[in-house]
Amino acid sequence: MFIWIIKRDLLLAVRRQSDVLTTLFFFIIVVSLFPLSVGPEMNLLRAMAPGIVWVAALLASMLSLGRMFSNDYMDGTLEQMLLSPQSLSLLVLGKALAHWLVTGIPLVLMAPVLGIQYDLPVDALAILTFSLLLGTPVLSLIGAIGAALTLGLRGGGVLVSLLVLPLYIPILIFGAGAVEANMAGVEFDAHLSLIGAFLLVSMVFAPWAAASSLRVSLE
Amino acid sequence: MAINWFKYSSPASFYSLAGKMIPFFTVIAIILLAAGLYVGFFIAPTDFQQGEAYRIIFIHVPAAWMSMFLYVVMAFWAGIGLAFNTRLSAMFASAIAPTGAMFTFVALWTGSLWGKPMWGTWWVWDARLTSELILLFLYIGFMSLQAAIDDPRRADKAGAIIALVGVVNIPIIYFSVQWWNTLHQGASVSVNQAPSMATTMLLGMLIMVFASWMYSIAIILKRIRVIILERESHTSWVAELQKKGTVS
Secondary structure: OHHHHHHHHHHHHHHOHHHHHHHHHHHHHHHHHHHHHHOOOHHHHHHHHHHHHHHHHHHHHHHOOHHHHHHHHHOOHHHHHHHOOOOHHHHHHHHHHHHHHHHHHHHHHHHHHHHHHOOOOHHHHHHHHHHHHHHHHHHHHHHHHHHHHOOOOOOHHHHHHHHHHHHHHHHHHHHHHHHHHHHOOOOOHHHHHHHHHHHHHHHHHHHHHHHHHHHHHOO | OOOOOOHHHOHHHHHHHHHHHHHHHHHHHHHHHHHHHHHHHHHOOOEOOOEHHHHHHHHHHHHHHHHHHHHHHHHHHHHHHHHHOOHHHHHHHHHHHHHHHHHHHHHHHHHHHHHHHHHOOOOOOOHHHHHHHHHHHHHHHHHHHHHHOOOHHHHHHHHHHHHHHHHHHHHHHHHHHHHHHHHOOOOOOOOOOOOOOOHHHHHHHHHHHHHHHHHHHHHHHHHHHHHHHHHOOOOHHHHHHHHHOOOO
């Protein structure tokens, strides 16, 4: 069931590539807007790069949250999934993982290229990529709660940002913090360990909370 | 003697109980408020370091305490409502949220009024200020989620889940913000070493804290009565109240 739901969501994403590409290009455009707004001063840009890339990744991941459940909700698949004897939490975990594979992984792969635009040194690029690799699944998992709560609501897209963005703050702090620590020549392991801890904790609790949110939304 | 603890968990009987309690708490709140402001503005001595500007603490500190305390109370009632499916608990949670958000806003606002003469700036990205701001976001998220859902039962449960997720996250957010702040020491101003306070200052502040509690209880009960009437408008007991003319 778990593998099946991931395969199914991936297949759906492959059939509708425009969705994936929209998220990715949103990420690229947001990151590219910053030099245009603050000026091409390289030292300034280098200092801001980790924060900018992380904020853009946060927004891109959040914007695509609406798709996690809404298509299945519209055509009634979600209701069938709720009725199935399999654990709903596991199913939500599968959907969040699929969401990460579809939106998170492209962001992670694109991040080094954008980092080069900001003239980041090579090891900072590696840490930026690694912190995104660890952090973006947490975004998908926490986002699943928000997506499940706002399912089928008026203006759900804006609402989900109000619910989810405050909860993303710790990830943002430690994700961008790891890169900044490395650039400042300080130990950065602690930041990455904390993101890893968030990942483990959210893997346990977020699917459960999102599953009960789905039950509330589909009551 | 067996007490029926659940008597007042029915909205109908709680409605009349709340009606009796409101005047009591309102009067105490007004008395304490007057006493607290009098002590704060006329009796408490001028601070030798901060001058008169320190007097903002008589509003700022109670507001900041209430803002955090009320979020926990809100999440508690939301959790009870979710677990035991009691209607009144969920109503409590939605009645607390606007008051909590108001206190959060007051704390931020008075804080920046104090910050201008003391630190020379309206805002610093200090750990406490930032966490308080995030707390405001959490309140607003809770209220806008409830406002967006038309079905009250679904609104209660969805709000309960987000309140509980928020309350689990508050310590995480607080400590990450604090750590983030210590990494970027440059611009921040330390607010950790509070100078020791004169007894009258402390007394004034404590009176104001109790005044805020009484005010919160009164206003939350008032709001809960409105929520009860709104949700129970189809029932016979509300129709009877309307006939008597006590509710229009």
